[in-house]
Amino acid sequence: MPTEFTPVSALLGGMLIGLAATLLYAGIGRIAGISGILNHALEQRSERGWRIAFLLGLIAAAGLWFVGNGIAPRTGFPLGWLLLAGLLVGFGTRIGNGCTSGHGICGLARLSKRSLIAVLVFMGSGIATVYLLRHVLAVLP
Amino acid sequence: MKRVVIALLAGALFGLGLAISGMTDPDKVLNFLDIAGRWDPSLALVMGGALLVSVPGFALARKRGDCACGDALPAPASQRIDTRLIAGSALFGIGWGIAGYCPGPALANLAHGGEAVAFVVAMLAGSQLARLLPTPP
Numbered sequence: 001m002p003t004e005f006t007p008v009s010a011l012l013g014g015m016l017i018g019l020a021a022t023l024l025y026a027g028i029g030r031i032a033g034i035s036g037i038l039n040h041a042l043e044q045r046s047e048r049g050w051r052i053a054f055l056l057g058l059i060a061a062a063g064l065w066f067v068g069n070g071i072a073p074r075t076g077f078p079l080g081w082l083l084l085a086g087l088l089v090g091f092g093t094r095i096g097n098g099c100t101s102g103h104g105i106c107g108l109a110r111l112s113k114r115s116l117i118a119v120l121v122f123m124g125s126g127i128a129t130v131y132l133l134r135h136v137l138a139v140l141p
Numbered sequence: 142m143k144r145v146v147i148a149l150l151a152g153a154l155f156g157l158g159l160a161i162s163g164m165t166d167p168d169k170v171l172n173f174l175d176i177a178g179r180w181d182p183s184l185a186l187v188m189g190g191a192l193l194v195s196v197p198g199f200a201l202a203r204k205r206g207d208c209a210c211g212d213a214l215p216a217p218a219s220q221r222i223d224t225r226l227i228a229g230s231a232l233f234g235i236g237w238g239i240a241g242y243c244p245g246p247a248l249a250n251l252a253h254g255g256e257a258v259a260f261v262v263a264m265l266a267g268s269q270l271a272r273l274l275p276t277p278p
Contacts, residue, residue: 009161017158026199027147027210029208032151073250091232092234095274096229108196122230
């Protein structure tokens, strides 16, 4: 599906995400990396409370926005590709120790060279994957 | 209790930011990665907007030395660049480029039910598979 470039809402939403990451860091000294928060919430008893609160807040706020603005989820995406993608995202973020939020927003805010490398690598492999699937093999819309 | 309230608020702001910016729409993310096709640069501005706040915000917190709840700030991030970091990030990027979901937007889409549920179940399975690998020294 084609999408429109939305500079104002992108910048505004981005600033809210940055504010959220800063609030968590300055407020309770924790990094707003979603993959890490999710993994630890499921696997560690200690510090489970704030992690679950963060995740519930995230899902509830997005849900309220969807309802208020009549936004429907994507449908019709091939299930096999969806499952393969999920496996790779879960596997890769555990091995690479972070995702778009942990490395991309918090890591870069902490001026971490390691996170910069991670961001360049996943952006690069993401771009290559879309190019291959959409333009070379033409197997996904 | 205070920590839980701060985290709830931070999570809500995070989810709202993802939704307002359109990053909960996987097609918008895929189109950002599609530089040779229907390129939609929005994601770059989301990242830029976030860093505009988090870079000075984190610097201020570090200058203060501790956080509002009195806990120490986390130790400086590891600077280790190794095979795990590169291979993990590369595999994550492939998955991201297939379906257009990274973990945050995938969780946000759980509010819809639908395809995000299958994605998140697979993501949790992938994460558990990765635990079977030997951990680095």
